[in-house]
Amino acid sequence: MELLKVRDADALSAQAFEHVKARLLEKPDLVLGLATGSTPIGLYQRLVQAYRNGEISFARARSVNLDEYVGLPPNHDQSYAYFMRYHLFDHIDMPEDAHDIPNGMARDLEAECARYEAQIKRLGGVDLQILGIGTNGHIGFNEPGTPFDSRTHVTTLTEETRQANARFFNTPEDVPKQAITMGLATIMESREIILLASGKSKQEAIRRLFQKEVSTDLPASILTQHPRVTVIVDEEAGALLP
Numbered sequence: 001m002e003l004l005k006v007r008d009a010d011a012l013s014a015q016a017f018e019h020v021k022a023r024l025l026e027k028p029d030l031v032l033g034l035a036t037g038s039t040p041i042g043l044y045q046r047l048v049q050a051y052r053n054g055e056i057s058f059a060r061a062r063s064v065n066l067d068e069y070v071g072l073p074p075n076h077d078q079s080y081a082y083f084m085r086y087h088l089f090d091h092i093d094m095p096e097d098a099h100d101i102p103n104g105m106a107r108d109l110e111a112e113c114a115r116y117e118a119q120i121k122r123l124g125g126v127d128l129q130i131l132g133i134g135t136n137g138h139i140g141f142n143e144p145g146t147p148f149d150s151r152t153h154v155t156t157l158t159e160e161t162r163q164a165n166a167r168f169f170n171t172p173e174d175v176p177k178q179a180i181t182m183g184l185a186t187i188m189e190s191r192e193i194i195l196l197a198s199g200k201s202k203q204e205a206i207r208r209l210f211q212k213e214v215s216t217d218l219p220a221s222i223l224t225q226h227p228r229v230t231v232i233v234d235e236e237a238g239a240l241l242p
């Protein structure tokens with residue numbers, strides 16, 4: 001894992017943007033793996049701006065998202081489908097049928113997970129996966145204890161994750177209890193990964209990640225076994241690193 005330390009959330013977004021932009025210019029038909037949450041919003045803003053400036057195009061790019069809540073329709077303002085349209089897809093030239101996200105409303109959730117895995121294969125795999133990290137070390141919604149050989153599956157969110165995400169909902173009880181997430185083995189098959197961490201709440205997860213002890217207690221620790229991972233942290237998230 002390569003570590004890049006930057007000053008603050010803004011510098012983190014700028015660094016991540018340069019990384020994604022370079023890959024997109026090298027390979028216009030890039031397959032992007034996308035994340036939601038607060039951390040990549042600044043990256044998406046920069047990608048939208050660069051598209052508007054004519055610096056980059058997504059016309060040939062494709063994307064898959066890491067996860068989606070079970071039970072939220074795509075027009076629910078807290079669904080990840082909505083988040084992605086709001087922050088990125090509505091503002092760029094990626095064709096409508098070129099981005100995919102798990103359908104948390106599928107009647108048969110197992111079949112939806114299988115469809116999603118097949119879709120990633122059909123795209124030829126993910127070229128560049130963007131990840132955030134949970135305070136408990138989750139990546140996607142792979143919570144502590146998730147097996148490293150997991151593929152796309154339905155997962156039950158931990159109380160810690162539901163509390164962390166409660167800020168986006170009217171009441172904490174409104175936070176869905178389940179999600180569909182790419183599995184850890186699915187994520188590990190990406191050809192390249194960038195993990196972004198910003199703020200004090202991520203300090204402990206980042207400290208544990210760089211202890212480089214691989215354990216399902218810290219799902220992100222599997223990334224130490226991947227040949228091409230860049231971790232970008234701001235000063236607060238990286239404060240406990242040597």
Ligand code: F6R
Pocket residue numbers: 034035036037038039040066067131132133134135138139140141
């Ligand atoms: C989002 C996702 C999650 C988040 C993580 C951090 O698609 O898969 O793993 O990346 O929960 O979220 P934020 O960025 O809100 O701190």
